[in-house]
Amino acid sequence: MAQAGAATLVSHARSGNRTLLELDAGAAEIEFLTASTFRLRRAFAGRLPEVPRTAHLTVPMTIEEPPGELVFLTRYLRVALRRNGLLVSVSKVSGAPVMADATEAQYCDGAMRVERTAAGSPAFYGLGARVADSLNARGTVVRAGVPFLYSTSGYGEYFASTAAYTFNLALTDHYLVEARGPGYLDYYFCYGPTPKEVFEELQMAGVSIPTPPPAPAAATWTGLRNALARLMHASFSGLMAPTFEEAPWRGAEPALGERASQLASLINGSRPELGPYRFAYQQEVRDRGLPPLRPLPFQFPSDTEAPKHSDEFMFGDELLAAPLLSPVGARSVYLPMGVWTLLDTNQTFTGRQTVKIDAAGLPLFARNGSIVPLQYRVLELHYFPKLGAEFFIYENDAGEYSQVHAAPAADVMRLEIESARDREYEWVVHHCGRPQAAGFEGRAYAEITERGRMAHETWFYDAVQKNLHVRVRVAAGEDRIVNVTF
Numbered sequence: 001m002a003q004a005g006a007a008t009l010v011s012h013a014r015s016g017n018r019t020l021l022e023l024d025a026g027a028a029e030i031e032f033l034t035a036s037t038f039r040l041r042r043a044f045a046g047r048l049p050e051v052p053r054t055a056h057l058t059v060p061m062t063i064e065e066p067p068g069e070l071v072f073l074t075r076y077l078r079v080a081l082r083r084n085g086l087l088v089s090v091s092k093v094s095g096a097p098v099m100a101d102a103t104e105a106q107y108c109d110g111a112m113r114v115e116r117t118a119a120g121s122p123a124f125y126g127l128g129a130r131v132a133d134s135l136n137a138r139g140t141v142v143r144a145g146v147p148f149l150y151s152t153s154g155y156g157e158y159f160a161s162t163a164a165y166t167f168n169l170a171l172t173d174h175y176l177v178e179a180r181g182p183g184y185l186d187y188y189f190c191y192g193p194t195p196k197e198v199f200e201e202l203q204m205a206g207v208s209i210p211t212p213p214p215a216p217a218a219a220t221w222t223g224l225r226n227a228l229a230r231l232m233h234a235s236f237s238g239l240m241a242p243t244f245e246e247a248p249w250r251g252a253e254p255a256l257g258e259r260a261s262q263l264a265s266l267i268n269g270s271r272p273e274l275g276p277y278r279f280a281y282q283q284e285v286r287d288r289g290l291p292p293l294r295p296l297p298f299q300f301p302s303d304t305e306a307p308k309h310s311d312e313f314m315f316g317d318e319l320l321a322a323p324l325l326s327p328v329g330a331r332s333v334y335l336p337m338g339v340w341t342l343l344d345t346n347q348t349f350t351g352r353q354t355v356k357i358d359a360a361g362l363p364l365f366a367r368n369g370s371i372v373p374l375q376y377r378v379l380e381l382h383y384f385p386k387l388g389a390e391f392f393i394y395e396n397d398a399g400e401y402s403q404v405h406a407a408p409a410a411d412v413m414r415l416e417i418e419s420a421r422d423r424e425y426e427w428v429v430h431h432c433g434r435p436q437a438a439g440f441e442g443r444a445y446a447e448i449t450e451r452g453r454m455a456h457e458t459w460f461y462d463a464v465q466k467n468l469h470v471r472v473r474v475a476a477g478e479d480r481i482v483n484v485t486f
Helices: 197-203 221-235 255-266 271-286
Strands: 009-015 018-023 027-034 037-043 062-064 069-073 076-083 087-091 099-100 106-108 109-118 124-126 141-144 146-152 155-161 164-166 176-181 185-189 293-295 313-315 318-323 328-335 339-342 347-350 355-360 364-367 371-377 378-382 389-395 400-409 413-417 423-429 437-440 458-462 467-476 479-484
Touching: 027 197, 037 197, 087 185, 099 109, 099 155, 109 185, 155 197, 155 221, 185 197, 197 271, 221 255, 221 293, 221 313, 271 371, 271 389, 347 355, 364 371, 371 389, 371 400, 378 389, 378 400, 378 413, 400 423, 413 423, 413 467, 467 479
Parallel strands: 378 423
Antiparallel strands: 009 018, 018 027, 027 037, 037 185, 062 069, 069 076, 076 087, 087 099, 106 109, 109 176, 124 146, 141 164, 146 155, 155 185, 164 176, 293 313, 313 318, 318 364, 328 355, 339 347, 339 364, 371 378, 389 400, 400 413, 413 479, 423 467, 437 479, 458 467
16 A cells, blocks of 8 residues: 655745755645735655745745644645645634644555545535535535535635546545545645635635536436526636526427526626626626626524525626526525515515525526616616615726716705716615605706606606606716615
8 A cells, every 4th residue: 555644844935935844754835825815745755846936025924933843824724734744734813723733644556535624514615616505515414516615614725636536525524535546645724714705815825726517417407406506616616707508498399498597697697787797796797706607594694594595696796696496486585684676676684594585587686785886778776775885887888887876864955976988877865755856966856757858867766666866967977976866
């Protein structure tokens, strides 16, 4: 039996963000990419293979050498390497533990084994596209299509060496990662602690997680539900450009084909009214590294009910999508914390509960305290009070953002547009009483009795829907403020 492990750290030499680790068997290095992210590589025999490198800013860091350890201290983390066995433990600078090796990493008979502690029963997400009702993989054994794991202990880890990975997450107080193929260990560790912060860390560190092509889908109702579940698990594994292949469903029974078409229109971008909203989140993928489709526990990591619902998701920060996955136009929807508005009907629902809805098309809910831009005859800015909100609309032709803000204060609501291009806008303030006036600095806007007659600097109140509409034309570079008095 060929076995490698049981190494002792002999010496170390720092070069910028990298520290070379001389072992009595094999070789290793640790490189800090940010104050919260490092890459650890270890060859169990011989030298480390060469890898492409990206230049990074110098990470402020100190190295200490208490008995039996080599310790790296950054602004956020304390990373300790045990000299005997090179076991890794990570804690916050406050001393609170984050991650720790349970045993020394080993390479035996063509397989690498890494064992981590899992105290406190954390949830685990990611590991590529797969079919599972619960998004939490704890208690299962997963052959990972993508070897990225997020733990609610507050970190993500991505194993970069090419191999067939299996994650055993069914153990009591630890978990085991096994990989067939590589003769060396190579992983990125990112402290978040939230999923969004982990993905932003990966983006700042220049780590790109390749995702395999989607698996073929069977044109059945079960196949449709499975396709959506795969998308959710893939998004939690770093899928940044989700697609839904509509072709297999075109020959399906009419109701199934319609449901598949509804889902495809949202994911693939064929709903023109969502264009400004979608473009903003496509740009956020590049700027922040956040997936546009977000499983509920990605957006609401402290909600213990969220992992149970792989058949709904957040589309960006503001919209919750609950696709219809059966012939009937009704379904149950779990709504996380907040107050939610069903866009098609303007109905409101209180969160932290499951509600039943009837819908013809794919239901979309907007959360209170958000602005959702929708493109119809003009660009409509749908604001859902009573919390303040903002949105950044990416202007592709200008290469910059228009910024919109809304905030209530006592009996006045302030609506503001900083436009990067000439455009006509219409504010749509949902669920409000009839205002007394709208305007700015003594200039009163005219009230219109029919919405179809709205023009620049006019407003209309829809008493049935209880929505306020305010129309303004804003020049490029202009900051247009509207104060609404109630």
